[in-house]
Amino acid sequence: MLTVYSSDHRLHHGVELKDGAISASFEKPERAETVLARVKTVGLGDIIAPRSYEHSDYVGAHSERYVEFLANAWSEWTATGRTSQALPLVWPIRGLPSTEVPQFIDGKLGFFSMDAGSPINEGTWEAVCSSANSALTGVDRLSSGMRGVFALCRPPGHHAGREYTGGYCYLNNAAIAAQRCIQQGAKRVAVLDIDFHHGNGTQDIFYDRSDVLFVSIHGDPAVCYPYFSGHADERGMGQGEGFNLNLPLPKGTAMAEFEAALFDASATIARYKADALIVSLGVDTFEGDPISHFRLRSPDYLRIGEMIEGLGVPTLFVMEGGYMVDEIGLNAVNVLLGFEGRT
Numbered sequence: 001m002l003t004v005y006s007s008d009h010r011l012h013h014g015v016e017l018k019d020g021a022i023s024a025s026f027e028k029p030e031r032a033e034t035v036l037a038r039v040k041t042v043g044l045g046d047i048i049a050p051r052s053y054e055h056s057d058y059v060g061a062h063s064e065r066y067v068e069f070l071a072n073a074w075s076e077w078t079a080t081g082r083t084s085q086a087l088p089l090v091w092p093i094r095g096l097p098s099t100e101v102p103q104f105i106d107g108k109l110g111f112f113s114m115d116a117g118s119p120i121n122e123g124t125w126e127a128v129c130s131s132a133n134s135a136l137t138g139v140d141r142l143s144s145g146m147r148g149v150f151a152l153c154r155p156p157g158h159h160a161g162r163e164y165t166g167g168y169c170y171l172n173n174a175a176i177a178a179q180r181c182i183q184q185g186a187k188r189v190a191v192l193d194i195d196f197h198h199g200n201g202t203q204d205i206f207y208d209r210s211d212v213l214f215v216s217i218h219g220d221p222a223v224c225y226p227y228f229s230g231h232a233d234e235r236g237m238g239q240g241e242g243f244n245l246n247l248p249l250p251k252g253t254a255m256a257e258f259e260a261a262l263f264d265a266s267a268t269i270a271r272y273k274a275d276a277l278i279v280s281l282g283v284d285t286f287e288g289d290p291i292s293h294f295r296l297r298s299p300d301y302l303r304i305g306e307m308i309e310g311l312g313v314p315t316l317f318v319m320e321g322g323y324m325v326d327e328i329g330l331n332a333v334n335v336l337l338g339f340e341g342r343t
């Protein structure tokens with residue numbers, strides 16, 4: 001299987017607000033390096049760098065003004081004399097009447113984010129573009145007739161909505177890939193999100209559309225991040241009604257329950273008859289993950305890959321979460337090996 005990877009991800013080192021203190025982010029460069037090392041160790045296949053794309057290739061999944069905000073945020077922040085990481089401090093929540101985009105960068109940061117989980121620093125935008133470009137390059141290779149391609153994306157993307165950052169995400173790599181498939185003529189694209197956390201951003205982007213089916217298996221938002229999306233009654237709206245399937249599972253879920261949910265997800269995707277499948281591949285479902293609450297074990301990821309292959313659809317795997325750095329490579333690549341029947 002071909003892997004698309006850019007070392008430009010190393011330009012982004014985030015911080016995060018956790019338990020009331022600022023600390024180095026769990027979303028660290030070593031994550032992608034460990035997965036890359038495992039890809040090489042197992043001889044998964046060729047590894048290529050992404051092609052470059054235009055900012056306009058991100059629009060469709062995202063709004064133009066959001067992409068422009070991301071591209072200019074660091075320069076606007078540093079123009080105020082600050083060299084620290086740019087973080088939002090105020091958000092346009094229920095009861096605040098203005099719907100205008102503020103002119104000052106501190107207001108823009110809050111307008112275009114859902115939480116303080118996506119800090120912006122000097123190298124962030126370049127890293128974010130390299131991550132989205134890896135997903136786009138993966139689609140272009142898939143379209144050339146490949147059965148499966150792996151976009152080793154970092155930073156991740158599935159919490160990024162049409163106009164907001166969040167949860168370590170900036171551009172929604174999986175959504176940008178799905179949109180590219182549609183632009184290249186696909187009539188129906190399925191996105192399967194198997195990360196521990198609900199892909200609220202991907203849901204947001206396609207919620208009113210029937211040409212992209214979104215299916216997510218994740219920790220119950222009543223007790224798990226992102227808390228405010230991912231319930232089973234969120235089924236899409238307008239033309240998208242019935243093309244959004246959330247399968248929330250309780251904390252402590254192990255493979256038996258996860259596999260049953262994946263079986264249901266697969267049945268829905270099979271009925272949809274997708275021309276292409278984008279998998280948001282998070283492995284923070286692993287039992288040792290420091291910020292998540294499922295109990296999958298490394299061999300389980302082989303089975304997950306097998307089940308995804310059973311859908312018989314050209315598939316782009318897009319790396320999302322996974323924070324147990326020692327095992328992230330083993331677990332992510334096990335999905336890809338399972339997909340290839342190398343179990």
Ligand SMILES: NCCCCCC(=O)NO
Pocket residue numbers: 016117159167168195196197225282284291320321322
């Ligand atoms: N900082 C709060 C938790 C962020 C979750 C990131 C993730 O793995 N999403 O899939």
Ligand SMILES: [Zn+2]
Pocket residue numbers: 195196197282284320321322
């Ligand atoms: Zn996650």
